[in-house]
Amino acid sequence: MYRIVKKRVLNPTVSLMEIEAPAVARKAEPGQFIILRVDEEGERIPLTIADFDRERGTVTIIYQVVGATTEKLNHRSEGDFLQDFVGPLGRATETEGLKRVAVVGGGVGTAIAYPVAKKLHDVGCCVDLIVGFRSRDLVILEDEFKAASTQLIIGTDDGSYGKKALVTDLLKEQIEAGAQYDRVIAIGPVVMMKFVCQLTREYNIPTVVSMNPIMIDGTGMCGGCRLSVGGETKFACVDGPEFDGHKVDFDEAMARSAMYKDFERHAHEQACNLFKQEVR
Numbered sequence: 001m002y003r004i005v006k007k008r009v010l011n012p013t014v015s016l017m018e019i020e021a022p023a024v025a026r027k028a029e030p031g032q033f034i035i036l037r038v039d040e041e042g043e044r045i046p047l048t049i050a051d052f053d054r055e056r057g058t059v060t061i062i063y064q065v066v067g068a069t070t071e072k073l074n075h076r077s078e079g080d081f082l083q084d085f086v087g088p089l090g091r092a093t094e095t096e097g098l099k100r101v102a103v104v105g106g107g108v109g110t111a112i113a114y115p116v117a118k119k120l121h122d123v124g125c126c127v128d129l130i131v132g133f134r135s136r137d138l139v140i141l142e143d144e145f146k147a148a149s150t151q152l153i154i155g156t157d158d159g160s161y162g163k164k165a166l167v168t169d170l171l172k173e174q175i176e177a178g179a180q181y182d183r184v185i186a187i188g189p190v191v192m193m194k195f196v197c198q199l200t201r202e203y204n205i206p207t208v209v210s211m212n213p214i215m216i217d218g219t220g221m222c223g224g225c226r227l228s229v230g231g232e233t234k235f236a237c238v239d240g241p242e243f244d245g246h247k248v249d250f251d252e253a254m255a256r257s258a259m260y261k262d263f264e265r266h267a268h269e270q271a272c273n274l275f276k277q278e279v280r
């Protein structure tokens with residue numbers, strides 16, 4: 001069992017949890033993920049490691065309530081326990097030899113971008129952290145982003161905070177202003193990563209994306225997280241989750257991720273109704 005030592009609401013649908021998991025914290029690196037179960041009857045879901053503290057033996061996760069399991073997770077409080085918390089899984093972000101990098105995050109994906117930017121910043125890399133949200137009330141981790149970057153650029157779709165622009169527009173501004181990036185790292189909605197890669201291909205900038213497809217066992221055995229990368233089948237859980245963005249078949253990835261949207265929505269509605277009945 002894994003104790004929740006801290007819970008913090010970041011915006012109306014996104015929350016942060018710090019989990020007591022010493023064995024995971026001891027080996028965790030930016031870019032990796034865990035798989036958890038809330039209880040014995042729960043499903044396994046992957047969540048990227050948002051931060052870790054080796055001394056305290058804790059791992060931080062950030063999740064958005066979108067389905068039944070995240071709804072159930074969100075009803076856990078500080079002092080409660082999770083059934084399973086397995087990791088670290090996947091390959092860590094490669095950070096060696098980079099002098100200037102743009103880390104681009106969108107929505108809840110910005111939470112995944114944070115540890116990557118922090119690691120790069122800590123090793124002396126110049127980090128332009130470009131993050132985008134729909135509106136001001138959805139902005140998260142601003143103070144943490146400032147501390148983990150050389151330059152923080154925030155954009156919102158409606159212009160209510162930062163610049164009114166998409167992250168691709170903000171990235172293009174930096175490139176055309178003369179920024180010489182060794183690499184762009186994009187983390188967020190698949191469609192966002194697709195358009196970031198289309199942009200960076202024009203400028204021949206190496207680009208890495210973090211993929212989060214349907215995943216079940218985290219070992220490569222089930223094949224649920226398969227992707228087409230450079231015409232070859234890869235598995236996000238063991239070959240990734242990070243891949244060369246210029247080789248990923250984003251259209252296929254988006255089609256596969258949409259297969260279970262209706263089921264996920266229905267399961268979320270059922271979970272919400274169940275919790276409402278318990279409250280009564």
